[in-house]
Amino acid sequence: MKKRKTEKLLEILSGQPVIPVLRIDRIADAVPLTRALAKGGLPAVEITLRTPDALDAIRLVVDEVPEAIVGAGTILTGKDFAGAAVAGAQFIVSPGTTQELLDAATRSEVPFLPGAVTPSEVMAMRDEGYEILKFFPAEQAGGAAFLKSLASPLPSVRFCPTGGISPKNAADYLSLPNVVCIGGSWVAPDAELAAGNWQAVEELAREAAKLARR
Structure with missing residues (x-):
């Protein structure tokens, strides 16, 4: 089952170059925000459990935005x-x-992206059967140069780095x-969310979706 997961x-992560990491402070923003991101070419999103309404936001998006692929982040x-x-992530x-x-992930059919930073953590996750890992906080932990240094000794492991990443880097x-x-x-700035400027979010998503991968 782990291989299937x-x-x-x-398949989800390779479908777009950027996964929007979202903090939903107002439940009313969840549907129009994820719709705008999907319309701009970023259907897969990570809704973080950093607010009281996060699980309700996941449920709402799952129910009302079928084109979205909803992930749950900040799972502790x-x-x-x-x-x-249960919410549908x-x-x-x-x-x-x-x-x-790790035990919770083993019991579940939902794919798990665990975080790892150091070579020892990465090796431990590889031994557990995980070949795709979150690298967080990316910039503070050594950035692209650090990740590049892991490619040769640990070629079977791939990463989704998050934290301090912007269009500049x-x-x-x-x-x-x-x-x-x-x-x-x-791709989802606080100012645009506060203003309900979903067109601006869609444009930011469209630009991010065009970023080239190796």
Whole structure:
């Protein structure tokens, strides 16, 4: 089952160069925001569990935006994992990894993108059967140069780096052979969300969808 989940996760992440990382402060924003992102070419999104309405937002988007592929991020506990899966999340993302999360992932059919930064963490996740990992916080942990240095000794592992990535440095990551996609919040700026400027979000998504990968 783990191989099947890996293939499903790879299909989602390789479908677009940027995965929008979203913080939903107002539940009313969830549907128009994800619709705008999907229309701009970024249907797969990560809704983070950083607000009280996050799980409700996931449910709402799953129900009302069929073109979206909804992931749940900032998953810290087994309870978080189970709640996100019940809400309908199609993939689950954690900033780091614990045994509790690994156990929850084993019990679930939802693909899991666990976080790892150091070579030891990456090797441990590889031993658990995970070949696609989140690299967070990317810029603070060494950035594209650090990820590039992992490509030769750990060629079977690919990453979705997130944290501090913007249009200014996105190409540095996307050019690496071990990066499948990047996560970014710049496609959904707070100011545009506050104003309900979904056209601006759609345009930002369209620009991000055109970013080239190696």
